[in-house]
Amino acid sequence: MGIVREVNGMFELTEELPRSQFYNRDLAPVKLNKRTWGYYEYFSMWVGMSVCVPTWMLGASMISAGFDWLTTVFTIFLGNLIILLPMVLDSFAGTKYGIPFPVFLRSSFGLFGANIPALLRGIIACGWFGIQTMIMAFAIDGILSEISPAWGQMKAVVPFFELPAHTVWAFALSWIITVVICYVSPPWKASPGIRWLNNLSSPVLILIGVGLLWWAVTKAGGWGPILDQQRIAPWSQWPAFLTAMWAYWSTLAINIP
Numbered sequence: 001m002g003i004v005r006e007v008n009g010m011f012e013l014t015e016e017l018p019r020s021q022f023y024n025r026d027l028a029p030v031k032l033n034k035r036t037w038g039y040y041e042y043f044s045m046w047v048g049m050s051v052c053v054p055t056w057m058l059g060a061s062m063i064s065a066g067f068d069w070l071t072t073v074f075t076i077f078l079g080n081l082i083i084l085l086p087m088v089l090d091s092f093a094g095t096k097y098g099i100p101f102p103v104f105l106r107s108s109f110g111l112f113g114a115n116i117p118a119l120l121r122g123i124i125a126c127g128w129f130g131i132q133t134m135i136m137a138f139a140i141d142g143i144l145s146e147i148s149p150a151w152g153q154m155k156a157v158v159p160f161f162e163l164p165a166h167t168v169w170a171f172a173l174s175w176i177i178t179v180v181i182c183y184v185s186p187p188w189k190a191s192p193g194i195r196w197l198n199n200l201s202s203p204v205l206i207l208i209g210v211g212l213l214w215w216a217v218t219k220a221g222g223w224g225p226i227l228d229q230q231r232i233a234p235w236s237q238w239p240a241f242l243t244a245m246w247a248y249w250s251t252l253a254i255n256i257p
Contacts, residue, residue: 010035010097012098025186025188027103034188037190041198044198048201051208053139062075066233067233068231075245076245079242083250087252087253105118121251128251137171140174141167145166151166154169
């Protein structure tokens with residue numbers, strides 16, 4: 001038997017490679033017996049990425065900018081359609097070979113050259129991680145302020161961040177929660193923490209989404225005001241919003257393996 005084994009069109013290594021600067025557990029192809037995510041896990045993952053505050057912010061930004069609901073829905077659909085092709089193409093290597101993005105890059109840039117795009121991808125990930133963590137921090141900050149008024153009364157401003165102390169503490173808490181979940185979810189263990197969180201949160205997110213929709217419709221006085229809203233924003237602003245719709249998924253499209 002060779003070092004590479006194929007089963008139903010998917011590949012894995014049959015043994016650990018010798019110690020090398022180009023190989024470790026994080027970079028090694030995931031074993032077939034660890035590729036245990038099924039239909040529900042992938043469905044839950046997509047729910048988690050689609051039914052969430054950042055995507056609601058994308059749609060709300062167009063409405064608040066003066067676009068009608070039909071243009072907003074069409075723009076979201078078109079943006080997702082544009083980014084779908086690179087996402088599907090890039091995900092093929094990860095599905096078939098179980099390799100992460102830095103290893104996938106080696107086929108195009110070589111063993112050493114792949115470090116450059118991998119580093120650039122890491123810089124982008126840091127920015128995206130910061131955005132997502134800040135959104136999570138605002139949510140935690142708001143919840144804790146409602147539960148304990150004393151939390152929101154911490155008026156001290158942290159000079160470096162120029163934010164209230166309670167917001168900075170919420171950001172730190174969000175950062176810790178995210179890092180811990182990622183730490184206990186290495187790919188060679190089939191990402192158990194992320195899998196558990198996805199499976200648990202997807203039905204909750206759907207219920208929250210429906211609840212927020214009901215609240216928004218009630219707050220607006222029914223469907224009429226929403227459906228009757230006319231576009232007042234100039235079409236010159238539309239390309240920027242279309243870019244935002246597909247850019248939301250662009251980091252995933254680049255490194256989905």
